Amino acid sequence: MNNTIKNAVTLTVSLSAAVIAVNAAAQTEITVATVNNGHMIEMQKLTPIFEKANPDIKVKWVTLEEGVLRQNVTQDIANKSGLYDVMTIGMYEAPIWGERGWLQAVDTSGNYDKADILPSIRDGLSYKGTMYASPFYGESSMVMYRKDLVEAAGMEMNDRDSWDHIRDVAAAVNDPSKGIYGICLRGKAGWGDNMAFMTTMANSFGARWFDENWKPQLESNEWKTAVNFYVNLVNKYGPPGSSSNSFNESLALFNEGKCGMWIDATIAASFVTDPKQSKVADQVGFAQSPISVTEKGANWLWSWALGIPVATKNVDAAQKFVRWATSKEYIQLVGNTNGWAAVPTGTRSSTYANPKFQKAAVFAEAELKAINSANPNDSTLKPSPYVGVQFAAIPEFQAIGTTAGQMVSGALAGSMSVDQALKNANRAADRQMRQAGYY
Incomplete structure (x- = not known):
């Protein structure tokens, strides 16, 4: 009887170890290159929430000063090196690289609510109506x-x-x-x-x-x-x-x-x-x-946005991360975690319509006025x-x-x-x- 129990326990432990090993092997690691600005640093702090909801995805960060980031991602995407699965780019790069076929089109299907993105920001990240980067924050x-x-x-x-x-x-x-x-x-x-x-x-x-x-x-x-x-x-x-x-x-x-x-x-x-x-x-x-x-x-007029290079081997995982980090739900998460004055702004109409944001952000009206007045x-x-x-x-x-x-x-x-x-x-x-x- 004892041997039977012992064998059963051994088998259970072995199976558990095998499951853990399979899960570890199945986990996809994506590398995100970003700029060392405050909102991006906050995104890194909140990433464990994304990883908990997506246990098959692990996010690795490469955080760089603005000028170095531009050089690195430009070199990476032009050479199709595939060092980064998600890269922080802006209104300059997105339409040019989209036209050249260097970027994946952003998945804006389902509940992503593309129409909620401020028109000038959405258009600035698009080529022929297709978004090639999704805005993390926008600014004037x-x-x-x-x-x-x-x-x-x-x-x-x-x-x-x-x-x-x-x-x-x-x-x-x-x-x-x-x-x-x-x-x-x-x-x-x-x-x-x-x-x-x-x-x-x-x-x-x-x-x-x-x-x-x-x-x-x-x-x-x-x-x-x-x-x-x-x-x-x-x-x-x-x-x-x-x-x-x-x-x-x-x-x-x-x-x-x-x-x-x-x-x-x-x-x-x-x-x-x-x-x-x-x-x-x-x-x-x-x-x-x-x-x-x-x-x-x-x-x-500018937006720091998240784009996915065509060279990535982890398209699905990258799309999931980009959708999460640029969603209405992410803005809600930051508002609930750090206060509504701290949310990334300049991207969605719903943010400016939110009474909690209006109350907390004394700058909201001036910011939106500046964004809306810029005409590329x-x-x-x-x-x-x-x-x-x-x-x-x-x-x-x-x-x-x-x-x-x-x-x-x-x-x-x-x-x-x-x-x-x-x-x-x-x-x-x-x-x-x-x-x-x-x-």
């Missing part, structure tokens, strides 16, 4: 400012203030002796970094990247006026070392109370108004982006042949914008004049466009 740009400092200086802020007024407010609140700088702006080189901001500013001065014949226009008077204004503004009233600052550096400065103003992504609003992160959370005001001669293209199809005062607000949606732009970003960052750091920087950038752009056969 706007002014975030210290109401207490502006009021103490006897100044005021309004939607669509002139750039001259922004300069005057920056001068009035600038007090380096107390560690307070009038304005914080991006300076770090990159087509999606300093040039995202710089292009919107240049747009408002009447500039454009290319004329109707695709000839680069970086040496135009409009570009020279805009970049000179930017360099003078940041060097007079910005923090030291601004040529190295990107989104995260400026966010840290603002949350420490060191910026009178910050013009950047609307997604920052949830961070600067969070008392757990920001020392000035109760003093933040919002305004629509400044203008010079036109409102066209004065604020950008009409972003320049003079006619231009490209789609995009802070970029031109052509494959060559990544190299062109990167070089321009390096030149403008150099001018900000004082290593060359603005005229020389723009001359260098225009020459490089012209060479790139000639080689690509645009003229």
Whole structure:
């Protein structure tokens, strides 16, 4: 009898071990490449909930600084290396890579509710009506400012203030002796970094990247006026070392109370108004982006989105993850877990219609207004042949914008004049466009 029981126990243990081994072997590991922004980091923290609901899928994360991420995913997808099953990309890459057949179409079937995604965000991630990336969060740009400092200086802020007024407010609140700088702006080189901001500013001065014949226009008077204004503004009233600052550096400065103003992504609003992160959370005001001669293209339109490369061997698992991370249910999960002011925004109409979000997010109205005002199809005062607000949606732009970003960052750091920087950038752009056969 004892031997019978012993054998039965041994058989049960062996079968259990075999089941565990089979389950382990059957588990699919997907690698997700993403940017080191706050909402993405929160997604990583919540991923065990996805894995619990999908025990056959294990998620591995590769988290990178923005510029490095762009390089890595571009190289990976162009070479069809298959290093990543899900990659964080944006409105620039999604339609271009979708057209080239480099991305899987996103599965928007069933209860995913594609119609709930804000039209401008949905269209920007699509090619011929098919979505090739799904938005994790969407954004435009706007002014975030210290109401207490502006009021103490006897100044005021309004939607669509002139750039001259922004300069005057920056001068009035600038007090380096107390560690307070009038304005914080991006300076770090990159087509999606300093040039995202710089292009919107240049747009408002009447500039454009290319004329109707695709000839680069970086040496135009409009570009020279805009970049000179930017360099003078940041060097007079910005923090030291601004040529190295990107989104995260400026966010840290603002949350420490060191910026009178910050013009950047609307997604920052949830961070600067969070008392757990920001020392000035109760003093933040919002305004629509400044203008010079036109409102066209004065604020950008972007989405960090999740795309699936065709080289992946784990399509089904990748689709499940993308659908989960960009769903209404995920937004509900973040709201219930961290509070409704902390949810990823700029993607779904249902978020802005939610009374809990409206109550928690003091920035909701300003953010949605900025997103809805951005028009990638009409972003320049003079006619231009490209789609995009802070970029031109052509494959060559990544190299062109990167070089321009390096030149403008150099001018900000004082290593060359603005005229020389723009001359260098225009020459490089012209060479790139000639080689690509645009003229």
